[in-house]
Amino acid sequence: MSDILKLDKKRLDKFVAALLSEYRLFGPVEANGLTRFAEVESADALKLDSNTDESAKGIFFPQVETILTYENGKTETPSGPDKPIAVLGIRPCDARSLLMLDKVFGTGKYNDSCWTRRYENALIISVGCNTPRAGCFCNWLDLGPFSKQGSDIALTDIGDALLVESCSEKGRGFLESSDEIPFRKPTDDDLSKAAGVREHAESSMEDKVDISSIKAVLDKSWDSSLWDELAGKCLSCAVCAYLCPTCHCFDIQDEKMPGTSRGRRIRIWDTCMAPQFTKEASGHNPRPTGKKRIRQRVMHKFNYFVDVFGEIACVGCGRCVRSCPVNLDIRYVIKRFMDAG
Amino acid sequence: MPDNCYIPIPVTVDKIREESDDKTLRTFDLSFCDEKQAFDYLPGQFCQLSVLGKGEAPFGIASSPTEKGFLRFTVNRVGVVTTALHYLKQGETIGLRGPLGNHYPVEKFKGQNVVIISGGFAFTTLRSLAVYMFAHRKDFADITVIYGARRPGLLLYRDELAEWEKRDDLNLHLTIDKEVSGWDKRVGFVPTVTKEVAPSPKDTWAVVCGPPVMIKYTLPVLFDLGFPPERIYTSLERRMKCGIGKCGRCNIGSKYVCADGPVFSYAELQELPEQY
Ligand SMILES: Cc1cc2nc3c(=O)[nH]c(=O)nc-3n(C[C@H](O)[C@H](O)[C@H](O)COP(=O)(O)OP(=O)(O)OC[C@H]3O[C@@H](n4cnc5c(N)ncnc54)[C@H](O)[C@@H]3O)c2cc1C
């Protein structure tokens, strides 16, 4: 069996049906003028033409998640998804970000089962980015609009059809066992269309900047005056962290049903940009100023994460670039440090 | 599938003791509701104590692993969880996650002298360390404890300190900030007493825990005495939530205090970008 298959877009419903028989399916949808990931039950709901405004992290790391419930002093783990999760139409940048989050949650002395029980058996089907958005810079980060890292199956949109390629055993297994999907063999013309789409996408991006030495540069930039300049601009609104596919900080809170002994412990996305984030019971706060907080955010992604996991915790999705209300462009920040270093 | 690492282990409150004369500190002895869930630990490690409906907070383990049948914690009342803990009654059940974090390097201390320097209620895990070393007394050479508080009523574990004073295998120096009647031991701040006692740095490891100002003025004394940063250890505190290196809250540079600490040597801390 050839590694690359072809599926007419008209028959995407068959692909979706095959996925739904084994998985809970999530994909990009549009609601209230914003694109985000949500559970879908038909191919019609999918919006595959451009990257989503929100990242895909919430599928596996929900913004609010019950980590335990309790009643009469007894705790219980809430049941996980009844079926494994499949994601259809995630972009290569988000697919790669899941590998990074898996390093945080799924490795080390403690395996975070809240994450692992969703991600471990998940089937990740990415779609290449024919039209990178303004602000996208995945090409700076050893990725590209057609990168396959973190994908089990990769799709390429060639107009009326999708080329379908398995990139993992899991992906191959699914495709081989799904006889009811009317795959065809791509023609040479299809393959050259795909190559053309890819080339067009890659060349439409702004030039790559080599940031491989950014960790070393930041090692020497702790006292840089640039932090003051950034802090002067940043509003600490945390939109960047909320939309970021690799930001994983969270808070834990208890909720109790009034008048009962029942309640739940939840975890909620949190951000190092919030002044209370590190405030201690004594009143002492190790990161009391905007300068220290923005330094933390940049350092975590481009220095500390590299130290611990050997890679930069940024996939160049461009969401923070597009959404920051004061136009604090992370590409510009990184370039400034590189130039100064 | 791994177990849910956020589920606390049920423990019973066996004993509650008022620890300080201002009623801000209480000591709790806890035991596992199910003995099968009991764990081993080492001095310096901590646990998240959990009061359902209120939340969790991290506390150093004040008992020593050589003391069987209970886990001890001393809690300073400052906020939501610590207040809920202070309201606990004997026999009630709470939850606990642990043991978390690393520990004092007792392996490195073997055959060496150890100086413990502490102020206020930071003494908790140092009590654990001292009791641990007493239980393995032959494994260690000289043991010195310098411990101070603002006034006698704020020293933790006073009955036990009185017992320790009778030991001939321990150099114990208790001190309070200001003269009060009935106090026949030292008067003076911990850094000053450290200077007076002047422990020899030869084959000696120092462990220093206390309020930031005590640490700030004690470190130069130790450096002057000739202690290298590699042989001075401390335990850090940071606001924590997960306690297992996931929630991103407690980092200093690329280290998480909860998972890579809370125990660090000053040599390690000097490598980190922030100073304390
Ligand atoms: C490794 C480690 C070991 C420790 N060991 C001990 C120990 O042995 N004994 C001990 O007593 N303590 C110990 N601590 C400290 C202890 O964990 C804290 O005192 C505890 O977490 C406080 O919890 P709380 O819920 O009572 O306070 P909280 O109510 O959660 O208050 C915590 C923070 O939230 C802020 N806050 C609360 N409400 C508000 C509000 N409305 N608006 C703005 N800010 C607010 C407070 O200012 C404070 O900064 C240790 C800490 C660590 C990290």
Ligand code: SF4
């Ligand atoms: S989105 Fe912009 S203004 Fe808001 S916290 Fe991020 S960098 Fe600061």
Ligand code: FES
């Ligand atoms: S407390 Fe969550 S990372 Fe340390």
